[in-house]
Amino acid sequence: MEEVILTIKDLKKNYGPKAVLNGVSLQVKRGEVIGYIGPNGAGKSTTVKIMLGIEDDYSGEIKIFGHDISDGNIEYKSKIGYVPEIAEVYDNLTGHEYLTFVGELYGLEFDLADYKAKSLMDLFGVGEVYHSRIASYSKGMRQKLLIISSLLHNPELLFFDEPINGLDANSVMIFKEIMTQLAAQGKTIFYSSHIMDVVEKISSRIILLHDGKIAADGTFEELKQQNTEGSLEQIFNQLTGFSQHKELGARFVSIVEEM
Numbered sequence: 613m614e615e616v617i618l619t620i621k622d623l624k625k626n627y628g629p630k631a632v633l634n635g636v637s638l639q640v641k642r643g644e645v646i647g648y649i650g651p652n653g654a655g656k657s658t659t660v661k662i663m664l665g666i667e668d669d670y671s672g673e674i675k676i677f678g679h680d681i682s683d684g685n686i687e688y689k690s691k692i693g694y695v696p697e698i699a700e701v702y703d704n705l706t707g708h709e710y711l712t713f714v715g716e717l718y719g720l721e722f723d724l725a726d727y728k729a730k731s732l733m734d735l736f737g738v739g740e741v742y743h744s745r746i747a748s749y750s751k752g753m754r755q756k757l758l759i760i761s762s763l764l765h766n767p768e769l770l771f772f773d774e775p776i777n778g779l780d781a782n783s784v785m786i787f788k789e790i791m792t793q794l795a796a797q798g799k800t801i802f803y804s805s806h807i808m809d810v811v812e813k814i815s816s817r818i819i820l821l822h823d824g825k826i827a828a829d830g831t832f833e834e835l836k837q838q839n840t841e842g843s844l845e846q847i848f849n850q851l852t853g854f855s856q857h858k859e860l861g862a863r864f865v866s867i868v869e870e871m
């Protein structure tokens with residue numbers, strides 16, 4: 613039987629009077645790559661932050677590796693890797709200092725953390741800045757650092773929130789291959805992004821969040837069969853009831869031109 617890694621039951625979350633998540637339920641099995649998509653503000657990052665224990669005050673039940681995350685035991689976090697949408701990194705540290713620090717936090721010996729960090733930086737084409745301060749990194753370099761820091765401890769479950777932001781086309785190809793290989797090794801990946809063609813290609817299952825609920829859940833092929841549109845971008849537009857891009861674009865430009 614396939615192992616269930618993650619279960620969410622009737623998850624609800626409010627910020628003040630605003631209901632952000634309104635009854636989200638799903639189950640994720642080992643090795644699945646979940647493409648978690650939805651309009652801006654739909655609640656994708658909020659879902660991920662709740663699962664990571666960064667946000668609390670929710671209702672519903674979340675089980676990760678079979679344990680309810682609200683039971684106070686945070687051991688499950690040692691088997692999770694996370695690339696946040698907006699990351700705070702210690703800019704004054706070098707890549708070497710930051711990654712060995714993160715590696716040691718996760719219980720790796722310094723030498724192993726250093727070896728893995730340097731090797732992964734090399735493979736990602738940023739080995740030459742390993743000993744430079746992060747403050748001097750370009751956007752893509754920082755993103756690569758974040759991806760590496762999420763993987764150093766060989767986690768079972770990965771949460772990637774818009775991880776390829778700023779990566780060049782070649783690096784995106786490497787990243788897609790890394791995802792495929794990780795999933796083949798039995799890692800489970802929760803991948804939240806707006807880059808529909810990448811989500812379409814790498815996800816074994818796509819979940820669309822809309823108005824605080826799951827509006828679609830299935831493989832890309834299944835979503836295609838259930839909808840009249842072809843690409844994931846078009847299916848996204850259709851399921852979220854959006855078709856006014858021309859009109860909105862024209863109105864936007866006409867206001868820009870008002871002087």
Ligand SMILES: Nc1ncnc2c1ncn2[C@@H]1O[C@H](COP(=O)(O)OP(=O)(O)OP(=O)(O)O)[C@@H](O)[C@H]1O
Pocket residue numbers: 627632650651652653654655656657658659697
């Ligand atoms: N700390 C907070 N306090 C108040 N409201 C919040 C907070 N964090 C998120 N929200 C609100 O919750 C809603 C969902 O935000 P969230 O960041 O989860 O959306 P998202 O689906 O990840 O969006 P995007 O695609 O733009 O990243 C938004 O309306 C946002 O304004």
